[in-house]
Amino acid sequence: MIANLDKTYDHHDVEHRWSSAHWESEGIYGAESSRVLVEGKEPYTVLMPPPNVTGSLTLGHVLNHTLQDIFIRYQRMSGKEALWLPGTDHAGIATQTVVEKKLRAEGVSRRDLGRKGFLEHVWRWREEYGGLILKQLRKLGISCDWRRNLFTMDESASAAVRHAFVSLYRDGLIYRGKRIINWCPVSQTALSDEEVIMKPRKDKLVYVRYPLVKRPGEFITIATVRPETILADVAIAVNPNDPRYRDLIGELAVVPVAGRHVPVIADDYVDIEFGTGALKITPAHDPNDFEVAGRHNLPILCVVGRDGKMTDEFGYAGMDRFDAREKIIADLESLGNLERVEDYEHNVGYSERADVVVEPYLSEQWFVKMKPLAEKALQVVNEGEIRFHPAHWISTYRHWMENIQDWCISRQLWWGHRIPAWYDEEGKIWVAGSYEEACHLAGTDKLIQDEDVLDTWFSSWLWPLTTLGWTGENTDNEDIRAFYPTDTLVTGPDIIFFWVARMIMAGLYFKGDVPFRDVYFTSIIRDLKGRKLSKSLGNSPDPLKVIDAYGTDALRFTIVYIAPLGQDVLFGEEKCEFGRNFATKIWNAARLVFMQREKVFGDIETFGKAYAGFTPDPELLSGAQRWILGRYHEMLVSYHTAFSLFRMNDITRIVYDFFRGDYCDWYLETLKIELTEEIDEQKRRHAVFLAVSILEGFLKVLHPVMPFITEEVWHHIVERKNSESIASSIMPQAEEHWKSSEQEDFTAVQKVISEARSLRAVFGVPHDMNASLVISVQDEPAKRIIAANTHIVTRMTGCTLEIAGKGLQRPPHSASSVVDGSELFMPLEGLISFDKEIARLEKEAGSVSSYVMRMEKKLANKGFVDNAPEEVVENEKRKLAEAKDNLRKLDANLEVLRN
């Protein structure tokens, strides 16, 4: 064990020494989360949102997992049984696409391989590349229980999926139906509404004339953005209250190009104001038209196939839908049916994965009835049984729940959980947990399983249950009893509907209880220009490169520091300099403390024995020490409060401000001075104990955010084994009694020092010149503590200090300042410019006098004095008196100078 830290801080070394691999071999983080709850310990559970197996580490993961790790480490150090459940998601479409692409490059299609052969390829691919994201996550130093790693396609998770499907089906909440769904022509599968992204698109609004069969020369004009679907028109609809068309209802019109006769029908759905007020009805290619057709018993014709190409004749078969659109406009024109074409911008749905326009497609799919599930899920959030942070996401959640649509869960893919439904020879459906069971139910073994697989989210919504070993068969085990409901879910607001909402439904439905208590919605990370990070823009920094350049701790600290609750965050990797500089500062401060320790105690063993069980002794504390102890405990109060309020960026701010602003800038500077004094050995030892113990406390509160450097420095405090970890040490708690009143007094010393330094700087006193400082202090306690710290003032200002009594005359040729009723004079023969000094004091007097005027006006206001709380009024009076006193002194000084 090394007693002293290296001269320079190298994050690579530190991260390597305390790597995830180290802890896995030592069993530290893993062992923390035991399979069975330790007697007397309270559980605390976090669910890791399972990253896609196809994924690689993004800054989104960094923020998300750092936050989870902060919660876990904090709770673990606070004495809870902290369990963090990791895993990966099979990501149906994404994975299948990736593997298909790889195969295509080798000249093989999935159809060539067949279902079984293709799935073997996917599993092999997963073996080879699927672990990448987990390996990268380990670089972040996250302390989850890797032994419990679950994959959504593992047998236990798959069993749970089958069970969930079967029980929802039996309860009548899953049904199969022919409906218009969102179809991705590239992936050739159905999608849920959530997988469709609406984007504005410039199209043409085409006005087409439909001749009326019985009224030669007359026609009805409709407007459409999808003229290629004219071929599948089955009616023209108008509003029954539209006087323009009233007498045409019931007539027949000729569909251009197709030549078919279709009726003119009346339906309230048609908006009189829009377009021409007449609407073509194409039930197979528009969900609204589908409903209208249902109301009017119209036939359904289909002209666009599953590959997005035209299927019908009339010379279009096999054409891409967009090419067909161009061609039909030309054809309409040559037939004389085209009235005009307008530019038109509207929102069009795109497939989330393939980024192509989705096709409304009529097909048989499986659906989950969502309304019954939504009711309770809404209730638990409304009633605060589940809390959202920030709370404003409740409105978004509520709106979705109140307008919920059925969930299309079948996907025409091969990679995923195959739907546990079988068809007998008559086409009757048998839903069961297995083929054998289905055969038993059906009374035959001539069953064919449904070809489709389930939406990936159908396994994700069971995550809080499956990670604890719930399979549907096994619904109660020690894990579930101990850790369900889990505590905190950390996730991005972009998957509030996909995942969060559905997990709540599933938890309530399958387990009868909420899946978690608190949901922390992270910031969305953007680049410095506020754009979303994306591969195509090339604005997405590789976290591993950032880690290599700045360090994991620096990245973790920086990203949490700049990510406020509920706001987007603009990230540039240069910002990590902030975290890196902080880490360096910690390193160097620790070096100073350890150097002092060595001077006083010699070797670390001697120190360690003496330090064990140290508590500060009020009798031995100097003013500065008393002050830093007070500040330390104040910091602890804010720190724990911030945790309870989920204000994670406050945590970093609180810890940073304490360490930089108080511990390093003031306390360590005074420590150096105090230890060079002739003080007795007991005080000297006590001073080092205190410095080390506050450093240790600081390391502990920082540890959840910066696990590596805190671990390293903590191991240098006393001799420790490599298997010991700060992660299993006890989080310090605030002790109110250290918040001493003396604290105010040391502030007086600080103010004198700052003011003296300011005078030196303003008048350009050379740094190696020993100036003198004469001060006159009104306030007795302040005077006492300044006197007690004369040596500190002297050393920190480079001025010999003289404390004068009352009625002090301004020393000649001096610069002056008034602070908190104390007057400071710095005689500077030869350096002082009277004009400069007068100008400076006048400026100061000016601002003080305007403040005095404002305060006088305020206190003269009867309304204020009568209505404001007494303490506020008293405080204002005191502030006015002080300001007036300062002003009087400034004026007196100016008077002397002017004569």
Next chain:
RNA sequence: GGGUGAUUAGCUCAGUUGGUUAGAGCGCUACCUUGACAUGGUAGAGGUCAGAGGUUCGACUCCUCUAUCACCCACCA
């Protein structure tokens, strides 16, 4: 069309129930290589808190409207 959030120093952001002479980091200016640290220290410049009303003794903070930006939801062809 509905909803949510934002607007504070040149830049990025704090400012927790209304009472501070409105703060930090970066950048900028000056001085300092002092035995922890130049990835540093000290001192300083820099803001009519988006705009207009209102509530109040008192508004960066609460309410209303306006402007700008961002995101989410929505079946108007």
